Amino acid sequence: MIIEIVVYNIASAIQAEKGGADRIELCDNPGEGGTTPSAGIIEIIKQALNIPVFVMVRPRGGDFCYSAHEFESMKKDIILCKKLGIPGVVLGILNTNGNLDKERCRELIQLAKPMQVTCHRAIDMSRDPFQTLEDCIDVGFDRILTSGHHAKAEQGIDVLSSLVQKSKNRISIMAGSGISEQNIHRIVAETGVQEIHFSALTYQKSRMEYRNEKIVGMGSAGGGEFMLRSADHELISRMRQLAESANTSLKN
Numbered sequence: 001m002i003i004e005i006v007v008y009n010i011a012s013a014i015q016a017e018k019g020g021a022d023r024i025e026l027c028d029n030p031g032e033g034g035t036t037p038s039a040g041i042i043e044i045i046k047q048a049l050n051i052p053v054f055v056m057v058r059p060r061g062g063d064f065c066y067s068a069h070e071f072e073s074m075k076k077d078i079i080l081c082k083k084l085g086i087p088g089v090v091l092g093i094l095n096t097n098g099n100l101d102k103e104r105c106r107e108l109i110q111l112a113k114p115m116q117v118t119c120h121r122a123i124d125m126s127r128d129p130f131q132t133l134e135d136c137i138d139v140g141f142d143r144i145l146t147s148g149h150h151a152k153a154e155q156g157i158d159v160l161s162s163l164v165q166k167s168k169n170r171i172s173i174m175a176g177s178g179i180s181e182q183n184i185h186r187i188v189a190e191t192g193v194q195e196i197h198f199s200a201l202t203y204q205k206s207r208m209e210y211r212n213e214k215i216v217g218m219g220s221a222g223g224g225e226f227m228l229r230s231a232d233h234e235l236i237s238r239m240r241q242l243a244e245s246a247n248t249s250l251k252n
Contacts (some may be wrong), residue, residue, distance in 0.1 A: 001247050002195040003240050012231040013045045015024050019236025023052040023122040032061025036077050054088035055081050064122040078112050088115050092122030100135040109140045117143045143172035152178030160191040184239050188246035202232040
């Protein structure tokens, strides 16, 4: 069982490794579902961790249909990740019709080699997840992160199970979105996935002592600057135990 923790800062990455994660997916902008982090953050986290760091290559939030300029920026980010010795990247592009943009995905995958390449939840925004599965295999993705074409993985259990069966070990199916201590056993047991993706989200109080009460927020979350996003290493450890217990039951 592979446990991947999605993180958005250095502190979360360190906590993910402490909790026993097998790797992290490193992103920026949690409010937009994850975009490409800065070069500095990528390099520092790569140096700080002993587990693999997979980097999100997504130039903006919103849909997955990108302009020519955005596509070029994705190439630049992939080249940077290779230079920094990153072992994997996470990406996905759709056409306007909701199908996987095979031509551009294939180009990015070829550029990324020998890094591993995960197709992110663009599959959940695609027209047909089973056709997208075959397209992902065809262009050379190593794995697919998916919630089973639903908002949350628990809602998409039936589709996740079908994706695992139809993949026939040609590509790894990784379940993600809304996975918690309460549902991880069920998701693993009913789908047969061998990779799980979650955040184990918690918040730590800021170390700041002085606070200007006349400013309620520097961004969209008023006052949120004094609560810092992190990962709960103890929760990660507990969820691994639950996932492995479900996996053992499947094998028996």
